[in-house]
Amino acid sequence: MPRSEAGSRDRTVGIKQVALHAGVSAGTVSNVLNRPERVAAETRARVEQVIKELGFVRNGSAASLRFGHGRTIGLMMLDLGNPFFTEMARGVEDLMSEREYGVILCGSAGQELREERNMRMLAEQQVRGVLVTPVNDNRDSLALLRERGIPTVMLDHAATRADQCSVTVDDVTGGHLAASHLLERGARDIVFVGGPLTTRQNADRRAGALRALREAGHGTLREMIVEEMTSRAGDEAAEHLLAELPDAIFCANDLLAMGVLRLLLQQGVRVPGRVLLIGYDDIEYARASAIPLTSIRQPPYKLGQIAAELLLDECDHPGSHVHQQIMFQPELIVRESTSR
Amino acid sequence: MPRSEAGSRDRTVGIKQVALHAGVSAGTVSNVLNRPERVAAETRARVEQVIKELGFVRNGSAASLRFGHGRTIGLMMLDLGNPFFTEMARGVEDLMSEREYGVILCGSAGQELREERNMRMLAEQQVRGVLVTPVNDNRDSLALLRERGIPTVMLDHAATRADQCSVTVDDVTGGHLAASHLLERGARDIVFVGGPLTTRQNADRRAGALRALREAGHGTLREMIVEEMTSRAGDEAAEHLLAELPDAIFCANDLLAMGVLRLLLQQGVRVPGRVLLIGYDDIEYARASAIPLTSIRQPPYKLGQIAAELLLDECDHPGSHVHQQIMFQPELIVRESTSR
DNA sequence: CTGTTAGCGCTTTCAG
DNA sequence: CTGAAAGCGCTAACAG
Numbered sequence: 199m200p201r202s203e204a205g206s207r208d209r210t211v212g213i214k215q216v217a218l219h220a221g222v223s224a225g226t227v228s229n230v231l232n233r234p235e236r237v238a239a240e241t242r243a244r245v246e247q248v249i250k251e252l253g254f255v256r257n258g259s260a261a262s263l264r265f266g267h268g269r270t271i272g273l274m275m276l277d278l279g280n281p282f283f284t285e286m287a288r289g290v291e292d293l294m295s296e297r298e299y300g301v302i303l304c305g306s307a308g309q310e311l312r313e314e315r316n317m318r319m320l321a322e323q324q325v326r327g328v329l330v331t332p333v334n335d336n337r338d339s340l341a342l343l344r345e346r347g348i349p350t351v352m353l354d355h356a357a358t359r360a361d362q363c364s365v366t367v368d369d370v371t372g373g374h375l376a377a378s379h380l381l382e383r384g385a386r387d388i389v390f391v392g393g394p395l396t397t398r399q400n401a402d403r404r405a406g407a408l409r410a411l412r413e414a415g416h417g418t419l420r421e422m423i424v425e426e427m428t429s430r431a432g433d434e435a436a437e438h439l440l441a442e443l444p445d446a447i448f449c450a451n452d453l454l455a456m457g458v459l460r461l462l463l464q465q466g467v468r469v470p471g472r473v474l475l476i477g478y479d480d481i482e483y484a485r486a487s488a489i490p491l492t493s494i495r496q497p498p499y500k501l502g503q504i505a506a507e508l509l510l511d512e513c514d515h516p517g518s519h520v521h522q523q524i525m526f527q528p529e530l531i532v533r534e535s536t537s538r
Numbered sequence: 539m540p541r542s543e544a545g546s547r548d549r550t551v552g553i554k555q556v557a558l559h560a561g562v563s564a565g566t567v568s569n570v571l572n573r574p575e576r577v578a579a580e581t582r583a584r585v586e587q588v589i590k591e592l593g594f595v596r597n598g599s600a601a602s603l604r605f606g607h608g609r610t611i612g613l614m615m616l617d618l619g620n621p622f623f624t625e626m627a628r629g630v631e632d633l634m635s636e637r638e639y640g641v642i643l644c645g646s647a648g649q650e651l652r653e654e655r656n657m658r659m660l661a662e663q664q665v666r667g668v669l670v671t672p673v674n675d676n677r678d679s680l681a682l683l684r685e686r687g688i689p690t691v692m693l694d695h696a697a698t699r700a701d702q703c704s705v706t707v708d709d710v711t712g713g714h715l716a717a718s719h720l721l722e723r724g725a726r727d728i729v730f731v732g733g734p735l736t737t738r739q740n741a742d743r744r745a746g747a748l749r750a751l752r753e754a755g756h757g758t759l760r761e762m763i764v765e766e767m768t769s770r771a772g773d774e775a776a777e778h779l780l781a782e783l784p785d786a787i788f789c790a791n792d793l794l795a796m797g798v799l800r801l802l803l804q805q806g807v808r809v810p811g812r813v814l815l816i817g818y819d820d821i822e823y824a825r826a827s828a829i830p831l832t833s834i835r836q837p838p839y840k841l842g843q844i845a846a847e848l849l850l851d852e853c854d855h856p857g858s859h860v861h862q863q864i865m866f867q868p869e870l871i872v873r874e875s876t877s878r
Numbered sequence: 879c880t881g882t883t884a885g886c887g888c889t890t891t892c893a894g
Numbered sequence: 895c896t897g898a899a900a901g902c903g904c905t906a907a908c909a910g
Contacts, residue, residue: 210903212902212903212904213904213905222880223882224905226879226880226881227904228906229906231904232906236880237879241879255661255662255682255686256662256903256904259600259602259664259903260603260904262602263597263603263887263903264886264903266550266886268599268663269659269663270642279628281624284618284621284624285619287624287643288645291644292645292647295644295645295652295659300642300659301643301644303613303627303642305631305635315638318595319635321595322596322597322598323598323608324599346550346595429822486769486799486800486828487827488827490828553888553889554887554888562897563898564888565889565897565898566896566897568888568889571888572889577895577896603902604887604888604902605889605902606902
C-alpha cells in the first residue's frame with residue numbers, strides 16, 4: 199500500500215476531486231480541459247467553477263505520459279554569455295510563453311560533451327521539440343532526438359539536408375561584407391580573430407572574408423583562433439598582436455572585438471587611426487562602446503521567434519508541415535572603429 | 539485497444555524491452571537505474587550493456603508521475619533583456635546542468651500577469667523547485683507553489699519572512715554608495731532614473747540614495763520613473779532632463795545609464811564634465827562604454843549559483859535543510875563617468 | 879452528452 | 895538479490 203510516501207503533497211487536488219465536487223466523472227473534467235466543445239455549457243461552467251475554487255492545476259507529467267510528450271521544448275544555446283544568444287533565447291521564450299509552453303534552457307558553452315548530455319536530458323524530459331544552435335556538424339546528438347521522433351529546428355545553423363527546418367543568417371556573406379569594408383578602407387594586412395573553425399559560424403565568416411580578399415585580388419588574412427569567444431579572449435589575442443600590428447582586425451563576434459578594443463586603447467594603439475576594427479553580431483553594446491564598433495548586424499530576437507514558430511508548426515501539424523530553411527541577410531553597420 | 543495512437547513513436551525502448559533483452563525483470567532494471575548498489579555487479583553490468591545497445595532513455599514523465607516531481611526546476615527572471623539577469627541565469631544553468639537537472643526559463647518582463655501565468659505553468663510541469671526574481675511583493679504567485687509543496691528560493695529579492703531561502707545583494711547600501719559618491723564629487727542636484735518603485739530593487743536603491751542625502755545634510759533628489767529599464771528608456775529620460783540638467787544622474791541600472799549617456803553625448807553634454815553619471819549592476823559592458831561607467835557591482839553569476847545550490851539542498855534534504863537569507867554587499871566601481 | 883475503463887512507463891513494496 | 899504486481903493522474907475509446 200504505497201500511501202505513506204505522499205510527503206507534504208497529501209492534499210493534491212486531482213481531476214478526480216474536481217469530478218467529485220462537480221458531480222461529474224473524471225472523463226468529463228478531462229473533456230472540459232481538452233475538448234470543451236464536447237461538454238454541455240452548463241456542465242462546463244460548473245466544472246470550471248470547481249476548478250477555480252479548488253485551485254486545481256493539471257498534472258503535466260501524467261498528461262505527458264499519456265500523450266507521449268509534454269508541453270515543453272528544449273533550447274540548446276551555444277553561448278549563454280553572449281547577448282546575441284540570450285536575445286535569441288528571449289525571442290523564443292516570449293513566443294513560447296504566449297503559447298503556454300515551457301522552455302528548457304541549455305547551454306553547451308561550445309562543448310560537444312555538454313551538448314550531448316543536455317540532449318539526453320531533454321529526451322528524458324519528453325520535450326515536444328528542440329531548438330538547437332549546434333556546436334558543430336556532428337549529427338550524433340541530433341540523431342538521438344530524431345530517433346525518438348522529436349522534431350528539431352536548427353537555430354543560427356543551416357540544415358545540411360532538407361530534412362528539417364533551420365533559421366540562419368548568411369555568415370559567408372557577413373564575413374565578405376566585413377572584409378570588403380576593411381579593404382575598401384585601405385587595409386591590406388588583416389587579422390581574423392575567431393573561435394574554433396569547427397563551429398560553423400567561425401568557419402563561414404572566415405570563408406567569406408577569404409573570398410572577399412580573393413575577389414579583390416589583394417590583401418592577406420592572418421588568423422588567430424581563440425578558445426572562447428569572450429572579451430577576455432579578445433584581450434589576449436590583441437596582446438599577441440601588439441608585436442606585429444595589422445592594418446585591420448576582423449573579430450568573429452563583438453565580445454572579442456570589445457576585448458581587442460580595450461587592450462589596444464589601453465596600450466595606446468589608436469583605433470581606427472592605427473588599426474581598423476570590426477566586430478560581428480552588432481549587439482546592443484557595440485554601438486555604445488568606447489569607440490563605437492563597426493559590426494555585422496543580425497536579428498537574434500527575430501531568429502528565435504521564427505524558429506519557435508516553425509517548431510510549433512511542425513509539432514502541431516505534422517501532416518501539413520513543410521520544412522523550411524530560412525536565411526536572413528546580415529547588414530554592415532559602419533561606425534567609428536573603421537572610419538578613418 | 540488504444541494502440542493505434544503510437545504515431546511515429548512505435549519503437550520506443552522502455553524499461554521493459556531492456557529487461558527482456560537482459561533476461562531480468564523491469565524492477566531490476568529500475569534498480570540498476572536508481573539504486574545500483576542493490577543489484578549484483580554481474581547483473582548490473584549486463585543491464586547497463588543492454589541499455590547502451592538499445593539506446594534506452596528513461597521516460598522522465600513516468601518517473602515524474604510516480605515521484606510526484608520531475609528533474610526540472612523553474613527559473614523566473616525579471617528581465618531577460620538585461621545581462622545582469624542572463625548572467626544569473628547562466629550561473630543557475632551551469633550548476634543545474636552539472637546535477638543533471640533541466641532549467642525551465644521564464645521571463646516575467648516585469649509583468650505580474652505574466653509571472654503568474656508562468657508560475658501556473660511551472661506547477662503543471664511538476665518542477666522540483668523554483669528560483670524566482672519576483673516582480674513585486676505580492677505573494678500570490680508564490681503561494682500557488684507553496685500550497686503544492688514546491689520549494690522556492692528568492693533570487694535578488696530578500697525573503698520577507700524566514701520561511702524560505704533567499705539570495706540578495708543589499709540594494710539600500712548600493713543606493714547609498716552611489717549617492718554618497720556623487721555628493722562627494724560635489725553634486726547637489728541629483729536625479730534618480732529608475733523603474734517602477736513597486737519593484738523592490740528600484741525602491742531600495744532610491745531609499746539608499748535618500749538616506750545618503752539625509753545623512754550628508756545636503757543635496758536634493760529629483761525622480762524620474764520610467765516604465766522599462768532599457769537603454770531606450772534611458773534615452774527618453776535624458777531627453778526630458780535636457781531642459782533642466784542636474785549635477786548628476788543616478789540610474790537604477792546600467793542599461794538606463796547607457797541610454798542616458800548616449801543621449802547626453804549626442805546632445806553635446808559633457809560627461810562627467812557637465813553631468814556626473816552612475817549606473818548600477820556593473821554589467822560587463824559598463825566599463826567598455828564610450829565614457830567608462832561608474833557603477834555598483836553585484837555578482838550575478840554567483841547569486842545564481844548559490845541560489846541553485848540552496849534550492850537543491852532543500853529538495854534533496856528536506857529534513858536537515860535550514861532556510862538561509864544570504865545577502866551580499868555591493869561594491870562601488872569608480873570609472874570616468876564620475877571622475878571630474 | 880457523460881460515465882466507465884484500460885492503460886501510458888516507471889517505481890516500489892512484498893514474496894520468494 | 896530478483897520477480898510480480900499495484901498504482902501515480904490523466905486521456906481516449908467506447909458504451910450508454
